[in-house]
Amino acid sequence: MKPSQSAQKAPRSRLLTNPPHWTTVLALVVLVIIVAIAVFAPAVANFEPTQLNAMMRLKPADDTYWMGTDSYGRDLYSRVIYGAQVSLLVGAGVSIGALVIGLPLGLLAGWFRGLDAVLMRMMDGMMAIPGILLAIAIVALTDAGLTTVIIAIMLPEIPQVVRLVRSRVLSTRSETFVDAAVLLGTPPLRLIWRHLLPSTIAPLIVQGTYIYASAILTEAALSFLGVGIGTETPTWGNIMAEGRLYFALNPWLVYWPAIVLSLCILSINLLGDALRDRLDPKMKGRSI
Amino acid sequence: MTSAPVLSVRDLKVVTTARNPAEILKGISFDIFPGETLCLVGESGSGKSVTSLVSMDLLPRGELAVAGGEVLLNDEDITKASPSRTRALRGSEMAMIFQEPMTALNPVLTIGLQMDEVFRAHRDMRKPERKAAALEAFESVSLPDPARIYDSFPHQLSGGQRQRVMIAMALALKPKLLIADEPTTALDVTTQKQILELIQRLKEEQNTAVLFITHDMGVVVDIADRVCVMRHGEIVETGKVQDVLSQPKEQYTRDLLAAVPSLTPRKARPQEGQEKVLELIGVNKIFSFQSFISKLLGHEEHSVHAVNDVSFRLDRGRTLGIVGESGSGKSSVARCILRLEDPTSGAVVVNGNDIVPLRGQKALAEARRAVQMIFQDPNRSLNPRLRVGESLIEGPLNSGEARAEAMARAGDILEIVRLPRESLDRYPHQFSGGQRQRIAIARALMMSPDVIVADEAVSALDVSVQAQVLELLAEVQKRQNLAVLFITHDLRVAAQICDDVMVMQRGKVVEFGPAEQVLAHPQHAYTRDLINAAPGRDWDFAKGRNIGALV
Amino acid sequence: MLSYFLRRLLTAIPVMFFVAVFIFLLLRLTPGDPAQAIAGDQATPAQLEQIRESLGLNEPLSTQFFTWVGRMAKGDFGQSLISQQPVLQMIGQRIGPTIALALTAMGLTVLISLPMGVLAAWRHGGLTDRAVMAFSVIGFSVPIFVIGYVLIGVFAVNLRWFPVQGYKPLADGFWPFAHRIFLPGLALASIYIALVSRMTRASMLEVLREDYVRTARAKGLSEIVVLFRHALRNAAIPILTVVGTGFAMMISGVVVTETVFNIPGLGRLVVDAVLARDYPLIQAIILLTAGTYVVINLLIDLSYALTDPRIRYQ
DSSP states (O other), X not given: OOOOXXXXXXXXXXXXXXXXXXXXXXXXXXXXXXXXXXXXXXXXXXXXXXXXXXXXXXXOOXXXXXXXXXXXXXXXXXHHHHHHHHHHHHHHHHHHHHHHHHHHHHHHHHHOHHHHHXXXXXXXXXXXXXXXXXXXXXXXXXXXXHHHHHHHHHGGGHHHHHHHHHHHHHHHHTSHHHHHHHHXXXXXXXXXXXXXXXXXXXXXXHHHHHHHHHHHHHHHXXXXXXXXXXXXXXXXXXXXXXXXXXXXXXXXXHHHHXXXXXXXXXXXXXXXXXXXXXXXXXXXXXXX | OOSOOSEEEEEEEEEEOSSSOOEEEEEEEEEEOTTOEEEEEOOTTSSHHHHHXXXXXXXXXXXXXXXXXXXXXXXXEGGGSOHHHHHHHBTTTEEEEOSOHHHHSOTTSOHHHHHHHHHHHHOOOOHHHHHHHHHHHHHHTTOSOHHHHHHOOGGGSXXXXXXXXXXXXXXXXXXXXXXXXXXXXXXXHHHHHHHHHHHHHHHHHHTOEEEEEESOHHHHHHHOSEEEEEETTEEEEEXXXXXXXXXXXXXXXXXXXXXXXXXXXXXOOOOOXXXXXXXXXXXXXXXXEOOHHHHHTTOOOEEEEEEEEEEEEEETTOEEEEEOOTTSSXXXXXXXXXXSSOOSEEEEEETTEEOTTOOHHHHHHHHHHHEEEEOSOTTTSSOTTSOHHHHHHHHHHHTTOOHHHHHHHHHHHHHHTTOOGGGGGSOGGGSOHHHHHHHHHHHHHTTOOSEEEEESTTTTSOHHHHHHHHHHHHHHHHHHTOEEEEEESOHHHHHHHOSEEEEEETTEEEEEEEHHHHHHSOOSHHHHHHHHHSTTTTEETXXXXXOTTTO | OHHHHHHHHHHXXXXXXXXXXXXXXXXXXXXXXXXXXXXXXTOOHHHHHHHHHHHTTTSOXXXXXXXXHHHHHTTOOOBOTTTOSBHHHHHHHHHHHHHHHHHHHHHXXXXXXXXXXXXXXXXXXXXHHHHHHHHHHHHHHSOHHHHHHHHIIIIIIISOXXXXXXXXXXXXXXHHHHHHHHHHHHHHHHHHHHHHXXXXXXXXXXXXXXXXXXXXXXXXXXXXXXXXXXXXXXXXXHHXXXXXXXXXXXXXXXXXXXXXXXXXXXXXXXXXXXXXXXXXXXXXXXXXXXXXXXXXXXXXXXXXXXXXXXXXXX
16 A cells, blocks of 8 residues: 555655756855845945945946946945845844744744634734835834834734744644644643644745745835935935936936846745745645 | 447556656456446555546546546547547536535535536526426435525535435436446445435436446445456456455455455453443533624524433453444544543543543643544644654653653554564654554553543555554554443444444434444344445355345 | 624724724834924923823823724824824825725736636646746736836836826826826736735635536536636635735835825825824824725625625524
């Protein structure tokens, strides 16, 4: 008799067999390059990103200014390079923060039925407030520093994490191996740790990548609206916000940062899809 | 039979379309004639369901493909016909009913609409004609109140009624061929009997050829004219039912038949000593559902009396069987004993202590050790992420045993259940269903229990594997002098392993006594119904003879 | 059915309560003094104190909260600190373009993403499927304002098919309205189309594996009937759910889209209000959008009952 082909695949074997799809490899390469650029920005950039040059305003691309210059005569290429730093930091801060806060809340909601109703209504309430409005309000009403932006973007992401963890816990709880563990005398905390927590890890990693991507998008949107990190720091959103005033003159002031931003997010999303297909085959094709 | 075959399968080969194609069907051939029922019988993975899907041109696209041979329906090759041609044949010339009546009907469409579609797809009929035809079809499968059924949604009907609807839809256009893929497996025995009789009656009325797929030898006896025994994508043996069952030519067929437990209760075992390990006194479990809102609206409280005043005692070394159909409350009894549910009232006495008042894992620790459980589905009862060794030592670690010691003991116990010691380091998915059930037994034994509760523990297994697991269970029972509470819907299994049998119906015990007494000379009408409904009740498979005349 | 409806309605109440608490706390606990904002930088401490007193800012937080909720229950959402107009009136003046934009985006989403998702699931693994998936992952990855600028750059600046920016209400005639709303609607719909088509595909893939789909095929029904009558209706609930939860995302998109296309809607109003620290206006707009979100999701919950009789007969 052949072993049953049910949902019980080895957790690890999938990662090792099957070579990755070419898009995944490409996405990984793009990401590595972007991370490297962010880390080694001073070496990769040709100019200081904030160096003004009144003589050189709105120049088209040439050998010195690879992407041209903006309305203050700053080198667009160098600014785009430095912009990567903020985006990657924001993404990391938001995704890690949302997971660290959301995971325990989700475990609590999934295990303690009494807590569930209140906690989930609270999360519904948080989800009802459009993320960007909340972020705009927080950023504008406080100071526009990196930490504020991270917190402002993170808060609306938490309910999604809580809901994901909770639904995983609930479905795992109905498995008979959890009943079996209860019968073996496993106390609640150890039961959560040993049997429930592991089933949430794979979807959380996947969700984490999606949050990473969406945080970068939101940060760019905030900067674009003029309520993000202060304009003295080059971020992709800031560069585009300034560039849009000259869009008719030179659309590349918007297009260049847009291309790099989109490539970065596309790579993270593709990586997230690949991770999901491997770590969490049940969720194949489903996202967000 | 003189007429031409309705369905003629010639040297049919089916392969998987994966990178390394595997042969699922290795060139099988058979014929079915009008008015004849041919049974394909075999264990899981034998390819019997795939055969039916090929005949209907319903192979899952991108997974399985026909690699050779032909499937002739009235001399027309289905495997080479165009999709639109096979679509025209499906539902009109050939029809199919499936295993799961609960999921085979579309839950969001009315029964009437789903019936109507059959006529609309294949016949040029006006709406009133179609409705009249639908009601007539419902009538022909003995559905009560066809007009009400027509307007119902599937969830408003019982499993048996849904299967009747499926049969009505399949036979509405009087097809030449009816394919039935395990159509009664998901049903209770009494319903199963009615459905089998219905298929038999309609077949005779319409002179339909029936391809009937089953894993159950009892069903084969009751319905088949001829039988094909399948194994690993091949037909091992074929012939008239009586011939194959009484004089099997192949060793595989003989083994398969020998594994079918007999309905005649085995001889009672002498009881040594009377040490009571488990006793239930007047246990009740009432599930009540009433939300805050329905209380506001003044709706009646909706409650189910799942366990109604159940009492029994179980002594060391004995096996008590609880039998009943789905919804009889037999599993709820088990869950109350194990305190996965809290009984509403009554006492559950384990080794002299009533465990009902105890709260929390600490207080229950001793009872948890003493009473262990084996679950129905071995695929779900082991944590797929933990190595077998980790699963086995979980209980001992909880009760404070040292890790190394527990692991050494786990190795010993694996050998008792006849698995190699190395299995400790492997994951559950690396084992077959039967092996996983052995691991589950080992896990229970790790706790040195006094009682093992087995809830449908062999129901998900193939009959040959089932026999091995039952044998193992009997062996460890003898060795450790265990008491076993065996919960099953299968009277054959109960007859072979139980000392005492308790029959439950709608939460109540209707009959309780020694197995020989209850199963051979039932007193209660419901017990008699159950025994009469058991498929192939007149046949002793191991001995290959009809015993109906004897009883 | 009635009890299902009431149960849904009752759960919406605590949700709205938490929304109100969050918004209230957000504006009260963030640094930055509303009195200061009203009085300006030149204000003396005495003036500030007087403003605080008149706004009730010296009361305990809980008293302030219930006073605030009580006023809103009477329909009094306060006045703008800047323009001194009632905020509801200001919102009323700007809500038209936003609703028009949102409905256009929603319409485009349904028209484009449902067929896309169904087709992708039907031809699972094929070229169409991969194209749809690629399209959707791009939709997730390119920010709305970038899509907006690309649409403007290509269709307005280069091809001159559409005006670059601006808005005309429907009252000015259908054509001028549609001409100006199409590009922003499409830009706003982009991420929504990505989301809904992906969910449609995933949900359909699941449903197409169900037994009743096999039954439908076994009856000899055509693929169109199998896909749209049997499968799509069963796949509807996750799709509807994502449409509902995606509404919050849509509002976020509205803010950006209105900026890109210079549409005088709520999105611009809220950004301006935030930059001017116009507390009553911010509160009212966030509360209103959150309330709309809750109502939409309530309606979607009720629509489950229409698609699924098992809920209807609960």
